[in-house]
Amino acid sequence: MDLDIGLLGLAIGLGIALAAAFGALGQAKAISSAVESIARQPEAGGRIFTALIIGLALIETLVIYTLLVTGFMLTKNLDDVIKAKYGTDKVKALQVEDEYNKAKGAGH
Amino acid sequence: MTEHPPTIVTLLYYLLKEHGLLPGFLKDPHWGEQWLGLIVFTWLVILILGIVSFIVSRRLNKIPNRLQSVLELTVEKLAELLDSLIGPGGRKYLPLLGSLFLFITCLNLMGLIPGIKSPTSNWNCTIALALIVIIYVQAVAIKENGFLGYLKHLSGSPKGLIMWGLAPLMFPLHILGEAVKPLSLSLRLFGNISGEDTIILSIVGLVKSAGLFAPLPFILLLFLFGLAVVTSFLQAFIFTALSSIYIMISTAHTEEH
Numbered sequence: 001m002d003l004d005i006g007l008l009g010l011a012i013g014l015g016i017a018l019a020a021a022f023g024a025l026g027q028a029k030a031i032s033s034a035v036e037s038i039a040r041q042p043e044a045g046g047r048i049f050t051a052l053i054i055g056l057a058l059i060e061t062l063v064i065y066t067l068l069v070t071g072f073m074l075t076k077n078l079d080d081v082i083k084a085k086y087g088t089d090k091v092k093a094l095q096v097e098d099e100y101n102k103a104k105g106a107g108h
Numbered sequence: 109m110t111e112h113p114p115t116i117v118t119l120l121y122y123l124l125k126e127h128g129l130l131p132g133f134l135k136d137p138h139w140g141e142q143w144l145g146l147i148v149f150t151w152l153v154i155l156i157l158g159i160v161s162f163i164v165s166r167r168l169n170k171i172p173n174r175l176q177s178v179l180e181l182t183v184e185k186l187a188e189l190l191d192s193l194i195g196p197g198g199r200k201y202l203p204l205l206g207s208l209f210l211f212i213t214c215l216n217l218m219g220l221i222p223g224i225k226s227p228t229s230n231w232n233c234t235i236a237l238a239l240i241v242i243i244y245v246q247a248v249a250i251k252e253n254g255f256l257g258y259l260k261h262l263s264g265s266p267k268g269l270i271m272w273g274l275a276p277l278m279f280p281l282h283i284l285g286e287a288v289k290p291l292s293l294s295l296r297l298f299g300n301i302s303g304e305d306t307i308i309l310s311i312v313g314l315v316k317s318a319g320l321f322a323p324l325p326f327i328l329l330l331f332l333f334g335l336a337v338v339t340s341f342l343q344a345f346i347f348t349a350l351s352s353i354y355i356m357i358s359t360a361h362t363e364e365h
Contacts, residue, residue, distance in 0.1 A: 047192070050192075050193075050349075053342070053345070053346075054346065054349055054350070054353075057296070057342070057343075057346040060296075060300075061292060061295070061296045061299075064295065064296060064299035064300060064303065065295065065299070067299060067303055068295065068298075068299050071306070
């Protein structure tokens with residue numbers, strides 16, 4: 001069961017990290033060619049800037065998709081896994097953990 | 109991270125509930141009392157925008173005062189933007205797309221006021237706006253091209269035997285593409301605004317465990333709020349620009365003749 005929670009955490013962290021990394025790479029390529037073409041022809045700057053902004057938002061949408069799926073995994077699946085482990089919901093699970101730590105003593 | 113910070117509406121709700129002054133239809137909302145804010149804040153924005161526009165447009169001076177010139181500048185710039193994106197006839201779509209831009213900007217910016225939660229950080233609000241836009245785009249396409257021309261456009265505008273043969277294959281693909289558009293429009297706006305809210309909540313949650321370094325999260329919040337203001341304007345602009353691009357795609361080929 002700890003393996004389940006561990007793998008879930010790994011999937012969440014790795015998913016959003018990879019999405020952010022590749023999204024940043026794609027946006028860097030877009031911005032670099034946009035800046036280069038503005039430098040080559042400054043009077044077309046307005047239209048190029050508008051196209052750049054729209055393109056950046058489209059790339060960023062994919063990263064936002066990953067963020068939403070990750071957030072959903074974090075809140076819903078984690079609750080399900082904790083419910084399967086402790087048989088109750090999250091608040092009760094945290095109370096059980098507190099009692100366990102108090103019973104163990106030590107300096108928490 | 110799943111807790112809901114209090115808003116003016118939830119505080120008022122609990123205050124009234126304690127004293128038993130709730131009206132009958134609000135006694136037991138099965139959808140939860142934090143969703144009352146969605147309706148109340150949306151109506152607040154509608155009333156404010158409507159009253160300001162009504163007061164300014166009641167007596168238009170030839171030499172405008174400050175408020176009137178700000179509104180006139182906004183309308184003119186939006187009309188120019190639609191002209192540049194859709195083509196020469198872009199201005200006639202200004203009523204829906206222009207008011208969509210102002211409405212979404214105000215809805216997004218309201219989330220930064222303490223005590224108010226943006227309605228657009230709720231997926232229901234953004235899916236409603238996206239569905240309105242998509243149905244409007246289909247209606248505009250049918251009106252401009254005729255119903256048969258609309259079906260022809262949906263099957264890829266076939267010219268020649270090979271493309272006519274492939275038309276039944278392209279038809280479901282294009283319909284799927286059209287059905288995905290409201291999802292992507294709404295999820296983009298929802299994800300950006302609710303993501304900003306979540307990040308701000310997480311940073312504020314750091315203050316308790318910061319101890320002596322308590323001012324540091326607030327300095328970070330300064331930059332985050334600046335980013336949130338930019339994101340609000342940008343996401344409203346992206347919504348409007350993408351809707352106008354969908355209109356341009358549907359009505360493009362009628363300008364060849």
